[in-house]
Amino acid sequence: METGGISKLTLQRLPTYLSYLRTLPQEEGAAISAAAIASALGLGEVQVRKDLATVSDAGKPKVGYLIADLMRDLEHFLGYGTRNRAVLIGVGNLGLALLSYGGFADYGLNIVAAFDNKSALIGSAVDGRPVLDIQALPAFCQKEKIQIGILTVPASAAQGCLNALVEGGVRAVWNFAPVHLTAPEGVLVQRENMASSLALLSYHLKQAERPAENGSVQPRGARPRIADEKTKNGGSRHG
Amino acid sequence: METGGISKLTLQRLPTYLSYLRTLPQEEGAAISAAAIASALGLGEVQVRKDLATVSDAGKPKVGYLIADLMRDLEHFLGYGTRNRAVLIGVGNLGLALLSYGGFADYGLNIVAAFDNKSALIGSAVDGRPVLDIQALPAFCQKEKIQIGILTVPASAAQGCLNALVEGGVRAVWNFAPVHLTAPEGVLVQRENMASSLALLSYHLKQAERPAENGSVQPRGARPRIADEKTKNGGSRHG
DNA sequence: TAGATTGTTAATCGATTAACAATC
DNA sequence: TAGATTGTTAATCGATTAACAATC
Numbered sequence: 001m002e003t004g005g006i007s008k009l010t011l012q013r014l015p016t017y018l019s020y021l022r023t024l025p026q027e028e029g030a031a032i033s034a035a036a037i038a039s040a041l042g043l044g045e046v047q048v049r050k051d052l053a054t055v056s057d058a059g060k061p062k063v064g065y066l067i068a069d070l071m072r073d074l075e076h077f078l079g080y081g082t083r084n085r086a087v088l089i090g091v092g093n094l095g096l097a098l099l100s101y102g103g104f105a106d107y108g109l110n111i112v113a114a115f116d117n118k119s120a121l122i123g124s125a126v127d128g129r130p131v132l133d134i135q136a137l138p139a140f141c142q143k144e145k146i147q148i149g150i151l152t153v154p155a156s157a158a159q160g161c162l163n164a165l166v167e168g169g170v171r172a173v174w175n176f177a178p179v180h181l182t183a184p185e186g187v188l189v190q191r192e193n194m195a196s197s198l199a200l201l202s203y204h205l206k207q208a209e210r211p212a213e214n215g216s217v218q219p220r221g222a223r224p225r226i227a228d229e230k231t232k233n234g235g236s237r238h239g
Numbered sequence: 240m241e242t243g244g245i246s247k248l249t250l251q252r253l254p255t256y257l258s259y260l261r262t263l264p265q266e267e268g269a270a271i272s273a274a275a276i277a278s279a280l281g282l283g284e285v286q287v288r289k290d291l292a293t294v295s296d297a298g299k300p301k302v303g304y305l306i307a308d309l310m311r312d313l314e315h316f317l318g319y320g321t322r323n324r325a326v327l328i329g330v331g332n333l334g335l336a337l338l339s340y341g342g343f344a345d346y347g348l349n350i351v352a353a354f355d356n357k358s359a360l361i362g363s364a365v366d367g368r369p370v371l372d373i374q375a376l377p378a379f380c381q382k383e384k385i386q387i388g389i390l391t392v393p394a395s396a397a398q399g400c401l402n403a404l405v406e407g408g409v410r411a412v413w414n415f416a417p418v419h420l421t422a423p424e425g426v427l428v429q430r431e432n433m434a435s436s437l438a439l440l441s442y443h444l445k446q447a448e449r450p451a452e453n454g455s456v457q458p459r460g461a462r463p464r465i466a467d468e469k470t471k472n473g474g475s476r477h478g
Numbered sequence: 479t480a481g482a483t484t485g486t487t488a489a490t491c492g493a494t495t496a497a498c499a500a501t502c
Numbered sequence: 503t504a505g506a507t508t509g510t511t512a513a514t515c516g517a518t519t520a521a522c523a524a525t526c
Contacts, residue, residue: 015435016432059484062483094336104437148444203318
């Protein structure tokens with residue numbers, strides 16, 4: 001990662017900083033220290049400084065980070081200023097939930113329409129956004145300059161829908177279907193993998209229940225241990 | 240991570256292997272190679288072998304992995320055999336969606352009841368699961384031997400609900416609220432951070448749009464670059 | 479100035495990958 | 503046996519952390 005980019009993990013932490021800052025009282029000229037942020041978010045203090053230094057120069061020695069400036073820089077860096085226009089495909093339970101959830105606006109996302117293949121749904125609307133025929137997807141994306149596609153269709157339909165999005169010029173896709181999809185160069189497919197989270201929970205419980213067992217399955221060693229035992233970082237335990 | 244545990248990232252990939260295997264025709268004695276799995280999931284071949292070797296000995300040189308055995312071992316390792324009993328707290332849009340989504344059963348999760356504080360909801364039911372008064376949460380968890388709590392409440396309410404879960408003896412919590420929560424030792428709080436995924440998408444679009452800009456903000460170097468440019472691993476592009 | 483706090487350079491740690499050994 | 507494929511050990515790569523330098 002020498003090239004002057006930003007590490008993927010840092011990038012993923014940035015919205016967390018931003019949403020924490022948004023909960024703070026927005027007083028004129030107020031500042032906050034890296035230590036305070038770190039403790040609130042369960043991260044390392046140095047990590048916070050390094051992450052923030054990547055995207056902002058709102059940090060002042062002896063003072064801390066100017067909250068307003070830092071928020072501005074984070075929003076700018078993440079591209080939340082220019083609202084991203086999105087469509088959602090698959091108006092099932094999850095699709096409906098995401099459509100109805102208002103919070104995405106805070107992250108620059110603007111869902112302008114939904115698509116489905118069920119005629120019972122086509123022509124209806126959810127919170128003012130029309131549900132359209134999936135057939136019309138590529139043309140709609142092109143005409144409406146859609147930037148993000150959200151896939152909440154069954155696994156079996158996901159690749160086909162992705163292809164239609166790509167055909168419509170969409171270059172960023174948020175995939176909730178539990179499959180790996182294939183897209184051309186330049187198109188980012190980000191998979192939201194709920195099963196991964198569940199795996200961590202399930203394994204943690206299994207370890208806690210029968211700490212001794214695990215013979216054939218555990219490699220060598222012995223001590224049952226879940227990955228983030230070390231307190232700070234990722235998984236989040238008490239610190 | 241010397242101690243004989245399993246790396247967190249490997250653990251997170253395991254359900255992906257499992258769900259891919261489940262899509263395969265389940266023929267008696269059928270086998271599949273690491274190369275085939277890797278290519279289907281967009282992972283490295285060695286990584287697949289290493290991951291699978293951690294949890295199974297279904298791999299046979301020259302043959303590949305016996306599909307049925309491998310699935311059994313994955314399910315066993317992840318603890319999907321013993322169904323985990325869960326409650327969901329916060330019957331808003333997202334909560335409703337997760338309640339109605341049937342697919343979690345495949346991952347050993349069994350949501351037995353939901354909780355809310357709105358009297359309009361209390362007493363109703365979603366797909367046969369009762370919506371109960373949040374006041375009753377700790378006692379219910381204890382009596383019903385609940386293992387997992389799913390938090391789909393607003394950020395401001397999340398810590399209080401977590402405390403109630405802990406009081407009820409729950410040791411694994413899936414947190415959809417956009418906040419960091421604090422829990423005692425031994426309680427795993429896994430945060431599902433949708434904003435992180437959105438950040439990756441948004442940043443990718445911003446880079447694609449104006450590849451040159453980014454002066455004040457980008458560290459040194461120049462070439463705009465998204466973390467997973469390298470094709471295989473995590474983010475998933477075409478390979 | 480002295481003290482507090484940020485920013486950066488070097489060391490550590492963990493995960494991935496490459497090269498090779500083992501085996502059906 | 504020879505060839506294919508898994509499993510493992512060593513090398514590489516990237517991210518985190520510790521130690522220190524810079525600065526208001």
